[in-house]
Amino acid sequence: MFWWRNEVRPGVSVAFTEAGAGNLALHVGDDPVNVMARRAALETAAGLGGRQFQFMDQVHGNSVEFIGTLGAGPTADAMVSDGQPLAVMVADCVPVVLLGAGPVQDKPILAVAHAGRPGVASHVVPATVAEMRRHGATGIRAWIGPSVCGACYEVPAHMRAAVAAIEPATWSETSWGTPGLDLPAGVRAQLAVLDVELAYSGECTLENDSLFSYRRDAQTGRFAGLVWTHD
Template identity: 45%
Template sequence: MELVPGVHVAVTDRHGGVSAGPHGTRNLGGGTGDDPAAVRANRAGVAAELGVRAIVFMRQVHGAEIAYVSEPFGDDPPPVDGVFTTEPGLALASLGADCPAVLVADPVARMVGAAHSGRPGTEAGIAAALVAAMAGKGAVPARMAALIGPGACGRCYEVPAELRDRVAATVPQIHSTTSWGTPALDLRAGIEAQLREAGVADVRHDDRCTIETTDLYSHRRHDPGRFAGLIWLT
């Protein structure tokens, strides 16, 4: 899908790969107990399907560190949760299984970025940190467009009341209640608020809930696999 002219985004699902068992079949996450050869084959298959020269995968640690990249990290990626680039054909991947991907582009600066924004990352402001890092290299937030990928929705993401209140003290828009009346977090609302506060006016959503959508992996459903949100310059 074209996010803006010259920039494409994609969200994988759990189908079309070679992983077996509970990882079936297109698990893209290492460190999940899957056969490493299957993960490598799945990642290569996605790159071929998208027609990109390479994909950058991060070692996501639920933090707010951002790195500029011009090539994939290799077998030992650093612990970062956000990356950005100006290299055409280099796709940036944010892995998830309830944590939304944040995919951002400035089509004029020809710069794209991806971040992994789960509960800790959202609380730490990873989306705003990505926008700021891109702006530091010449991008303009007012020109940016962003897509927030699938994640656990605010009607399903149940948490203890103390946790909700603590996170909402930093990100008020994240405060939510499940459909059954218990405390919850709305990551999507929190991320959108952070992007808009950072100056990004064009914020779009793939609003599928991973807990409710069986075509996607979900940690809350005890799925061990990971799907990806990806962005790249054509």
């Protein structure tokens, strides 16, 4: 069910699912009934006690939504909450989960961000951190989930140049010597500038058959990065 899971502070857990949990996305042609059943099984495995993860309609932008209570999935690429469990879906893009201490004792600030190539270039992660801090978050830490690595993500030379002009840490070369982008390195660089502690950085999706990868199979599903508080 989980590729990686940890209680990262008392009462708060972060996890990333694996392909064994099944596709969790409604937009890839899967039967919605099956998708919702998998999400429910995931919520049971996480011990949410009847609560649900808030998913979002991801569009490769940099919009951040604050989620007070569970509702219809917002059209956004990042969400922040003060307790509502959150989920971000990926299959090569960078799933970023963040946690900060909130202004109210024992009520942390949670966040997730979907950082694909457009999101890294448009600073979706810095926008997420800014929203967290606007809600009083301090001592923010981040977990970068599995995503395609710079040695595997081939792009045209002009695309590499355009993204690297915005975030130089993304410049890379594939293992076969062609232009590439290292999106996880770009996210790590952005977090460092923001003085956000990096607690975990995951493996390459393309190199691991236990993870969904769009570059391996364009008809693939989506796994999730998750953050939630315990009852």
